Amino acid sequence: MGTMTYPYQGKYVEGLLAEGKIQGFAEGKIQGRAEAVLEVLEFRGLMVSDEVRRRITSCQDLDVLRGCFRRAITAESVDDVFG
Template identity: 35%
Template sequence: MKDTTWPVYSPFAKEHYGKGLEAGKKEARVEERGNAVLTNLKARGVHVSDDVHERITTCTDLSLLSTWMLRSATATTTDELFTGD
């Protein structure tokens, strides 16, 4: 009888299965944090220029995005958001 357990049959598949899933999860976390920064700034009435919007949405550093997310909760300008980076 043939094994029907999907998808890991070969050593190659066993090695690489899940890597795409992990990359996708990281990408989702990055997007969530960037959106949280923008949402906080919008809620606080802080103007976000196109350049700042692009800087936030193209950042892939989870640690930096977390820092910005915390700062966005109290920032009154986008300059305050990036202070110290």
């Protein structure tokens, strides 16, 4: 099913729709990275408390999550992930 266009839909509305798609894409990347951090920790057998899970899943900074992901690969404990 294609995108519906209405006669009153102008550049402003098109811009809002595009902005919403970009925001949704960014939010999806953030959520995916948070899930990846948790998956690595769990795969490595490190205990992930509810507090740590909330801290990771509530983070909205992709760069912070990228750092957490990298550290999760070699971390000796969950605390090392937030280094």
